[in-house]
Amino acid sequence: MSEVLDDGTNLFQATMEAAQVGIFVMGEGRFIYVNPFMRALFGxxxxxxxxxxxxYELVVAEEHPIVDQQxxxxxxxxxxxxxELxxxxxxxxTFTMSVLGMPARFGKLSVSVGTVLDVTDRKAAESRIRELADFDPLTGLPNRRLLHDRxxxxxxxxxxxxxxxALMFLDIDHFKRVNDSLGHSVGDELLCALAQRYAGVVRKVDTLARLGGDEFIVLLPEVTAAAAADVARRVLEIAAAPFSVGGHALTITPSIGISLYPQDGKDIDTLLKNADTAMYKAKDLGRNTFQFYSSEMNMATLERLMMESNxxxxxxxxxxxLHYQPLVSLANGEIVGVEALxxxxxxxxxxIMPDRFISVAEDTGMIxxxxxxxxxxxxxxxxxxxDEGLALQTMAVNVAPVxxxxxxxxxxxxxxxxxxxxxxxxLELELTERTVMHDAEFTLGTLSALNRMGVSLSLDDFGTGYSSLAYLKRFPVGKLKIDRSFIMDLERDADDRAIASTIVSMGRNLRLTVLAEGVETAEQLTLLRSMGCGMVQGYYFSRPVDALRMTELLRSQPFLHEN
Structure with missing residues (x-):
């Protein structure tokens, strides 16, 4: 080494060889000097x-580009x-090392002088400190501190x-009984098992945290109330299977409260408080369920969310x-068809009646x-x-616009x-005026194709939309259904009688069958018969019934002789 270094550098050499950090001098891509500590560090x-x-021999291959850059x-x-490399x-x-290099001159040669320090233990200690600060020591889940940051x-x-x-507050029902009867070690084991199950429900972008005790938090960014309800339902389902803990088969149920951002709070304290309030509401309703927090959310809104999820x-x-309602001919009282509902x-x-879930089905694409x-x-x-020999001329089916x-x-x-x-x-397909008139030219093509196939077409809720009579003349529609809103007050409202009579007259002139829906009284039936209405349906004859009861009505024809 003395051939490399000047004679006047004895003090420098002694210092370098005693240093407890790797020291090197590098020029033209090779090591000119490496102190004993660095030789021992790499072997x-x-x-x-x-x-x-x-x-390159001192660094893993995937980090060679970093070496080139430096x-x-x-x-x-x-x-x-x-x-760090x-x-x-x-x-x-391998190990984690910290490298520091500085440009220098060695005679006429440009060199790099630097140090190498093994920081593996320091990195591990820092990681452990972060883990203790941010994660629950029992379950390994994020704690309140990390949750706050998230x-x-x-x-x-x-x-x-x-x-x-959405922020979801989960609390185990009657968890204290587990600790009191089986001991805290069994309770801790149950918490760890439950945390693993909960982790299987959430997405990668979500945060599952433990506040302490038997309280867990699920943070759901970028979700709607309906999506949060779906997650809550899956949490309830996944927790339902028995746990095998400490030689015991344990069944637990969670109660869940949900607060939504921004309507239920714009900071963690408010969101937590409101989710906690909703969780206790869930407990009051019998536990093993979930509730949204809202001072304004009514049962109809919650019901809609539940329906969307289910x-x-x-x-x-x-x-x-399917239930079926008879379509009755006024000519002789025969049940000539049924409407499927x-x-x-x-x-x-x-x-659950369709008026409570059809709109949800349309919004969710399930229609x-x-x-x-x-x-x-x-x-x-x-x-x-x-095939049973029953006389059925028409099976009417409603078709949604979508x-x-x-x-x-x-x-x-x-x-x-x-x-x-x-x-x-x-087969008779029933479409509303609004469905038919939406993009009328496209509709005409579809209706014509169905008509060529032989399928009958009916215009439902007639009189409530905005039909153009010119289009009505062109559409291959065979039946008009007078909306029930014009029938319910037929005996008392002269305007309703005039509208119903006009529709019947127009339909007859256009050679269309006219059916009045929502007929409930003998007086309504008499008026419609006097107008010349061809068919009726409604509670006066029968509510919608299941297939078995409809079979009996088709066989017995109980209205056949009513005129």
């Missing part, structure tokens, strides 16, 4: 450093700053983008069924598969009655008829 001899070992900066005379020893082991980040992002979010499951779980038989809420199911089931049931405008609607109708064997002329 190479002095001779190896001077002959075969360069900077060497270029030193060669350009740019002072360095400490940076993954060092690689001669035996292949909420602040979420609120900042939501304010910039005008977004929404609607997709309802179709796959076969919770829908969907019902949702919810396992907990009982029978198409539900409408397709209705059409296939109605055609199947109609053919089953015909369903009517979906691509392939005509082909779907043809598929339903082909699959069930029902003759096309026995």
């Amino acid at each position: 190479y001899s002095e001779e190896e450093f001077q002959t075969t070992v360069g900077p 060497l270029a900066r030193r060669a350009a005379g740019i002072p360095g700053q400490a940076y 993954t060092g690689r020893r001669k035996d292949g082991s 909420v602040e980040q979420m609120i900042a992002a939501a304010e910039r983008e005008g977004g929404s979010a 609607l997709r499951h309802a179709l796959t779980a076969s919770e829908f069924e 969907i019902r949702w038989r919810h396992p907990d809420l009982g029978v 198409n598969p539900i409408g397709d199911w209705v059409l296939f089931e109605a055609c199947r049931q109609a053919q089953a009655w015909i 369903q009517f405008r979906q691509a392939g609607f005509v082909e779907m109708v043809a598929g339903a008829l082909g699959t069930t064997g029902l003759a096309a002329e026995r």
Whole structure:
């Protein structure tokens, strides 16, 4: 080494060799000097450093571009700053090192003088300190401190983008009984198992945290109230399966409160307080459920959220069924057809009428598969009655606007008829005025295709929309249905009588069948008969009934001789 260094550098050499940090001098891509500490750090001899070992051998391959960048900066005379690399020893082991290099001159040669320090233990200690500061020591989940930071980040992002979010407060029902009867060690084990299950529900962008005790928080950025309700339902479901803890099979239930940003709070304290309030409301309602916090949210809004969450499951779980209402000819009282009406038989809420869920189905995009199911089931049931020898001329099915405008609607109708064997002329599709008049030229093409197929078409709720008589003349519609709003006060309201009479007269002049819906009294029936109305339906004859009861009505024809 003395051949390399000047004789006057004995003090420098002694200092470098005693240093407890790696020191090197590098020029033209090779090591000119490496002190003993650095040789020991990497496991190479002095001779190896001077002959075969360069900077690339000391760093993992994926970080070689960083080495190139730093060497270029030193060669350009740019002072360095400490940076970290993954060092690689001669035996292949790796460690985290901090490197600092500075440009210098060695005689006429431009060199880089630098230090190397093993910071593996320091990095591990820093990581452990952060872990203790930000994470729950029992479950490993983020604690209140880290949750606070995440909420602040979420609120900042939501304010910039005008977004929404939800904070979910979860509390285990009767958890104190577990600690008191089985001990805190079993309780701790249960908390860890529950945390693992909860983690399987949330997305990567969500935060699952433990506040302490049996209280957990789920932070859901960029979600709607409906999506938050869906997460809450999944949490309840995933917690329902028994836990095997400490040799015991334990079943627990959570109660969940949900607060929404920004309407329920714009800071973590308010969101937590309101979610906690909602959680206690859930406990008051019997536990094992969830509640939204809101001073204004009424039951109808909550019901809508519940329906939105449950609607997709309802179709796959076969919770829908069809009821049927008779279509009666005023000429002789014969039941000549039926209208298919969907019902949702919810396992907990009982029978749900369509006016409570159809709008939700339209908003969520579920109306198409539900409408397709209705059409296939109605055609199947109609053919089953015909196969029994029952006289059924018409099976009427309502078609939602979105369903009517979906691509392939005509082909779907043809598929339903082909699959069930029902003759096309026995199927009647009911569309509202608004559906027909929306993009009238497109509608005309679809209606014409259905008409060529042989399917009958009916204009439902007639008189409540904005039909153009010119289009009505062109549309291949065979029936007009007078809306029930003109029938309910027919005996008392002269204007309603005039409107109903006009529709009947117009329909007859256009050679269309006219049906009045919502008939409930004998007086209404008498007036409609005097106007020359051809068909009626309503509670006066029968409420919508299930297929079994409708079979009895078709067989007995109880109104046949009423004139």
